[in-house]
Each structure stands twice: as C-alpha cells, then as structure tokens.
Amino acid sequence: xxxxxxxxxxxxxxxxxxxxxxxxxxxxxxxxxxxxxxxxxxxxxxxxxxxxxxxxxxxxxxxxxxxxxxxxxxxxxxxxxxxxxxxxxxxxxxxxxxxxxxxxxxxxxxxxxxxxxxxxxxxxxxxxxxxxxxxxxxxxxxxxxxxxxxxxxxxxxxxxxxxxxxxxxxx
Amino acid sequence: xxxxxxxxxxxxxxxxxxxxxxxxxxxxxxxxxxxxxxxxxxxxxxxxxxxxxxxxxxxxxxxxxxxxxxxxxxxxxxxxxxxxxxxxxxxxxxxxxxxxxxxxxxxxxxxxxxxxxxxxxxxxxxxxxxxxxxxxxxxxxxxxxxxxxxxxxxxxxxxxxxxxxxxxxxxxxxxxxxxxxxxxxxxxxxxxxxxxxxxxxxxxxxxxxxxxxxxxxxxxxxxxxxxxxxxxxxxxxxxxxxxxxxxxxxxxxxxxxxxxxxxxxxxxxxxxxxxxxxxxxxxxxxxxxxxxxxxxxxxxxxxxxxxxxxxxxxxxxxxxxxxxxxxxxxxxxxxxxxxxxxxxxxxxxxxxxxxxxxxxxxxxxxxxxxxxxxxxxxxxxxxxxxxxxxxxxxxxxxxxxxxxxxxxxxxxxxxxxxxxxxxxxxxxxxxxxxxxxxxxxxxxxxxxxxxxxxxxxxxxxxxxxxxxxxxxxxxxxxxxxxxxxxxxxxxxxxxxxxxxxxxxxxxxxxxxxxxxxxxxxxxxx
Numbered sequence: 247x248x249x250x251x252x253x254x255x256x257x258x259x260x261x262x263x264x265x266x267x268x269x270x271x272x273x274x275x276x277x278x279x280x281x282x283x284x285x286x287x288x289x290x291x292x293x294x295x296x297x298x299x300x301x302x303x304x305x306x307x308x309x310x311x312x313x314x315x316x317x318x319x320x321x322x323x324x325x326x327x328x329x330x331x332x333x334x335x336x337x338x339x340x341x342x343x344x345x346x347x348x349x350x351x352x353x354x355x356x357x358x359x360x361x362x363x364x365x366x367x368x369x370x371x372x373x374x375x376x377x378x379x380x381x382x383x384x385x386x387x388x389x390x391x392x393x394x395x396x397x398x399x400x401x402x403x404x405x406x407x408x409x410x411x412x413x414x415x416x417x
Numbered sequence: 418x419x420x421x422x423x424x425x426x427x428x429x430x431x432x433x434x435x436x437x438x439x440x441x442x443x444x445x446x447x448x449x450x451x452x453x454x455x456x457x458x459x460x461x462x463x464x465x466x467x468x469x470x471x472x473x474x475x476x477x478x479x480x481x482x483x484x485x486x487x488x489x490x491x492x493x494x495x496x497x498x499x500x501x502x503x504x505x506x507x508x509x510x511x512x513x514x515x516x517x518x519x520x521x522x523x524x525x526x527x528x529x530x531x532x533x534x535x536x537x538x539x540x541x542x543x544x545x546x547x548x549x550x551x552x553x554x555x556x557x558x559x560x561x562x563x564x565x566x567x568x569x570x571x572x573x574x575x576x577x578x579x580x581x582x583x584x585x586x587x588x589x590x591x592x593x594x595x596x597x598x599x600x601x602x603x604x605x606x607x608x609x610x611x612x613x614x615x616x617x618x619x620x621x622x623x624x625x626x627x628x629x630x631x632x633x634x635x636x637x638x639x640x641x642x643x644x645x646x647x648x649x650x651x652x653x654x655x656x657x658x659x660x661x662x663x664x665x666x667x668x669x670x671x672x673x674x675x676x677x678x679x680x681x682x683x684x685x686x687x688x689x690x691x692x693x694x695x696x697x698x699x700x701x702x703x704x705x706x707x708x709x710x711x712x713x714x715x716x717x718x719x720x721x722x723x724x725x726x727x728x729x730x731x732x733x734x735x736x737x738x739x740x741x742x743x744x745x746x747x748x749x750x751x752x753x754x755x756x757x758x759x760x761x762x763x764x765x766x767x768x769x770x771x772x773x774x775x776x777x778x779x780x781x782x783x784x785x786x787x788x789x790x791x792x793x794x795x796x797x798x799x800x801x802x803x804x805x806x807x808x809x810x811x812x813x814x815x816x817x818x819x820x821x822x823x824x825x826x827x828x829x830x831x832x833x834x835x836x837x838x839x840x841x842x843x844x845x846x847x848x849x850x851x852x853x854x855x856x857x858x859x860x861x862x863x864x865x866x867x868x869x870x871x872x873x874x875x876x877x878x879x880x881x882x883x884x885x886x887x888x889x890x891x892x893x894x895x896x897x898x899x900x901x902x903x904x905x906x907x908x909x910x911x912x913x914x915x916x917x918x919x920x921x922x923x924x925x926x927x928x929x930x931x932x933x934x935x936x937x938x939x940x941x942x
Contacts, residue, residue, distance in 0.1 A: 344439050344442070352432070352436065355428070358425075360484035361482055362482050363484045
C-alpha cells in the first residue's frame, strides 16, 4: 500500500510543467501536501518496517522485506523533501550488514557447532511477559542493512544518472 | 541418523574466501589487501587439501547448515568427486590470485577486484560441495553475480559488449535452472541430491523425471559451453583482464561439467539412455567446433577460448559414454584440462605483454623467451593429447573407453575426438610457428619484470607434474568414479536407516487439509 502511494507521489512533481521545471527538479519540490503527508507516512512505514524485521510475512524475521520497505520510505522522504534523510552514503552500510550476517553464522561454527546454528532463550519482563530471543535476529539485521543500503544506492544512482558518461576507450 | 559423518571441513573452503572477501572491503592499502587475498587463496587450498585427505578413503563428509539434518535442511557434502573438484578450484584460484598480485591494476583494484574474485571463488567452491539442487542454483548465482561484475569491471568497450551477451545468456540459463528446480520439487518432493537419488530410484524409469533431467542437461550444457549454447564463451573470455580470465577459463565451464556429472551419475540414474545420447552428440559437435574455431582465430586468448570449448566437448563425450572406465577418464581429463587451461591463459598473458599485441604473429620469441616457449610447447602437446604429457594419458583413457563401449554413436564420437585432437594440434602449432618461430619483427615493448612470468611457469610445472603423477591420478579418479556408481553417497548423506518424514505439527494440520481440498477443485474444468 505504501509502495503504491510512493509511486503516485513520486510522479507528480516530475510531471508538473512550469517555471519550476529545472534540470534537477527533485531538489526543490515545493508541494506542502506531499511534505506533510510524507512525514506521517514515513513514520508509519518505518514502524511497520520494525515490525516486519521482527516477524516476517511467514514469521520469523523478515530482514529482506523490511530492508526494501525502509528503502521505499527513504525514497519517499527524498521525493517529498528533496534531500536524503541519511547523512552518509547508503552503500556504506552494505559491508557492515554483510559482516554482521556472516559473523552471526561464523560464531557457532568457530565454537564447534553447525554454521548458522541459531542460539535462543527466553527472558521474562513485566512489560512483555515471556519473550523469546534468537541470534538469528542478528542475521536478519545484517540482511536488512544489505538490502536497504543497496536498494537505496541503486535508486539514488538512477536519480543521478548521466547519459554522457564515457568509457575507457571512447576518446 | 546413523551413518552420517558430520564435519566442519566441507564448509571451510566456502567460508574462507567469503569471509576474507568481506574483510577486504574494509579500507586498507594495496599491500594489506594483496596479502589478505593471497592468504585467502592459500588458506582455501589448505582447507581443500585437508578435505581431500579426509575423504581419500571414500568417506562422505556432511556439514549441516543450522544443524538441520539432510533431507530437511541444506547440507554441504564432500565425497571424493566434490573434494577433488574443490582442490582443482583452489589451485586455479591460487594461480589467478597470484597473477592478479603481480600485475597491479589500480583502477580495478579500487573497485574491489580482490573481493569480487574471493566471492567468485566461494561460489565455485559452494557449487562443488553443495548437496542440494536448489543450493546449487544459489551457488551458481553467487558465482555468476561475481562473474558479471568481473566481466564488466573496468568498463572497456569490448568488456561491456561481451559482458552484456554473457549476462543475458547466463540469466536465461539461470531462469531455466530455477524452473527445473521447481519442477523437480513438484515431481519428487525433495531437492537434496541424495534424497532425489533415492526417490527417483524408487520411482524407476519415469517420463517426467526424464523430461526434468533433460531440462537440467540443457541448463548445465549452457553453463558448460556445449556447442549451440556456448556461443558466448569465445567472445567473453578474451575481453577479460588476464588474471580473471585465467580463472574463468580454467574453472567456470568445469562447474557446468561437474553439475552434469553429479546429476547424471548420482541423482538421475534410472534411465540414462536419452541424456547419454544427447551428451554424446553435443560432445562430438562441441569438440570439432572448438577445434575448428581454434584454427580460425589469430589472437592468443581467442584461440585458447576455443580450446576451452573443445575441452567441454571431451568432458561431455566421456560422460555420454557412461561406463565406469569412461567416468574415470572424464575425471582425469577434467584435472588435466583445468591445469593446462590455467597454464595456457597465463602463458598467453605473458606473451601478449611481451609482444605488445594480442596477435599471435609476433615472431621470433624462441630466442627471447626460451622458457616460455618450452612451457607453451608442453601445454600445447598436453592440450592436443600427445605423449609424454598428461593430456595423452587422459585422452587415451577417453578413447579407450569409447572403443570399449562400441556402439555406432560411440564410434562416431571417438572419430570426432581424434579428429578434433589433430585439428587442435594444428592450431596450436600455428601459434607456435607465428609467435616463437622466425625472425623478430617490429619493436618490442620494455620487458616486464620477471615476477610477472612466475605464475605461468608454476602452472606449467603443475601440468608437467600431472604427467609424472598420471598413474596415481588415474587410480584416484577410478576410485572417485566407482564411488559414484554405488549408493555410498546416498548412505553417507541420509544415513543407513530410511528417511522418516514426521507428521505435520497440529497447528498446521488445517492448512494442509485446505490445500488438499483445493487441489481437486482446481483440477475441475
């Protein structure tokens, strides 16, 4: 649902003709409705993302889908406000995600158990009742970082595409 | 489950390059990154060698991912064949890494050449060690994604043009592979190789299983560059940088060959007539096509790329014969082919650099580079299959198996094999005459440092060592081939007892009931 809203919202500023149509129309979007709606939508989508990371669509954790939704939310934010919500290039989280996922699998392997074997246990807190934790969540967080980082990077690269790029032997 | 030997070893050759590859993403100087790349290659070779020594006596080792046992979880499996291929891949990886280290390429290294190579190595190792059809697809993808990036890394015009063709062809083949996986799961209800073997044996000769196996044959034929499906290969490999190209040429088509061997000797063995006939026909045509292609080319690595195509044909020929003798010969030929292809591509890189041109007609290098000439002659004789080289041993075994098989098609294939060898010899002697013979013409570029030539000599020494150790190679591959015929692999993975599929837990009963109820409804018109 949020994906569809993002798609419609994304087209509007680009399709609108007029004096504002400059080469990089995305940097000065002045649509107040979009900006106000996107602020609420952004928060909601991010909440849903956290939920999906916790419980994937066919249960346990959905790092992949959560990463994609995060990327969608951040693209919506950029379309509405004309700037990225992150103050670092998204690609930098990809190696960290890879390392996190890999290490999650590696630790039991180095301890002499099966690779990717998940450890789990139960804690009880007064607020949540009995609560199951599993190290597999760390793996999903890694996947989340990889997917969110690379999807955002691809989208941003497509925004900034320059068709007159040269290759090595084009001189 | 009784009789299953779990071990950490089958995973080690996969995890080492993968982990080191991720580590190499960290910002560091060239020296540190090069050191890590070399350490990764050496450590992978060590793990593969340990694995080979562990399965030397016919044991089957299993690594369970997440500790889920065989037909339910994904397992990495190493029998003699898998460990053997893993060692071949590690050796080629070491040679390619070495070649990349002595030929600095700042632009490509800045864009993570070493990490991509490490991921490629991990994908190849996983293809050789996985015990699951779908995981084989995943391994192919890991390997191919890295190879797509490597194919276009550097963005020269030639790389982009050839890389596009390579990517489209392999994406199509991968789509077909995942389709075949789905059909297999639909027909047999499992994707584990051992379990598939068990179930298809229970089913006996079956038209659906046959159709699936032919579909898989087509996919692996495309990956292994058999005749009509291998058109992308002779254009792609020469466009690559030398070190990457060496690994591509030595191993990537062999992954397709390995998958063919695994699927048609371990998994779908009930009705071998149709796949074997197809393989014999495709193999015969591929051998001749590759050899004639070699004759038509005038550039170093274009000639050698067609040699790779031709060698894929020999593997298909041996596999199409299907007898234990032929299988032994095929595995020996695989080892020889990997070593000699790596050596020839490394020699080609040295030669191109020394002559300053890709063309083979540079003349007069016999005086300037006598050692290179010697190494090339050894490798050329090995490729053509003349004594006293390892190529002769392997091809002789192949032809012998073909003659023993004795069917008309086998005779045709044997004729093609001999003819292709002759044409190969002619083509490589053309290279010899053009490059090493005669008087030097034109100006030469400044000679490259001696260190850049060492990988080529090391690979040639390996080719020579294979000739010396031909007897033990044949006895080992004979043992590996006899493993494939028994049910040792199946028992090693699934244990000695029957596979018991537990009942669905109570919570999911209603779901299962619903889908059962839906099926007849869907079938009604």
